[in-house]
Amino acid sequence: MKIRNSSDWRDALPFELPVAAAEAVPGEPTRCAGCGIDSEPWPREALWVVKHRHPTNPAGFVRYYCADHKPVAKLAPPVSSPERARRSAPSAPRRLAAPTVPERAVVLCPDCFVQVPATGVCGMCGQQVA
Template identity: 75%
Template structure:
């Protein structure tokens, strides 16, 4: 199953970063996802919008959070110093690549009646004519 997306206000939100709900999408009071469905709705000025990643939907999903339940921003892991390039003197010499031998392509034989390419057997697959 492939999920199709439609374009709306959620496309402009960054993943895993809290944005004030009043700025993202003004509207009616909404419940916080952390407080639960039995809680009272919050005004949009008191809520945060977070777009989370979803394993099956590349557009993700959006949740509203109050200040008490707002998740921390997830940052990318820092680049390790071990990945820094080594000096040229430390690098091992590269082995020379040997070019693959060039094999000439087989000349394509065409059937004079059907004008289709004939396989290496020399017999046309459409009409059965032997092409030499």
């Protein structure tokens, strides 16, 4: 099944970064995802909206949180210089070079002037070439 996306207000939200719900999408009171479904709805001014990543939907999904349950923003650590990033990045395991097989010298049939296969028998005239 392929998930199709439509464009709406959620596209403007950054991933894993809390945004005030009243600024992102004003509307009716909503429940906090952390408080549970039995809790009372919160006014939008008291809620935060967070767009989370989803394993199969590249658009992600959105949840509302109160101040008590608001997740911490997940930001990548700043990198000061490219050289420092190269030093701190884990190195990939080194791949061993595949053993090289020397190529067979090209052998031509003295009568037909065509390349002879590894069997040593000319495919055109049938002469045995050493």
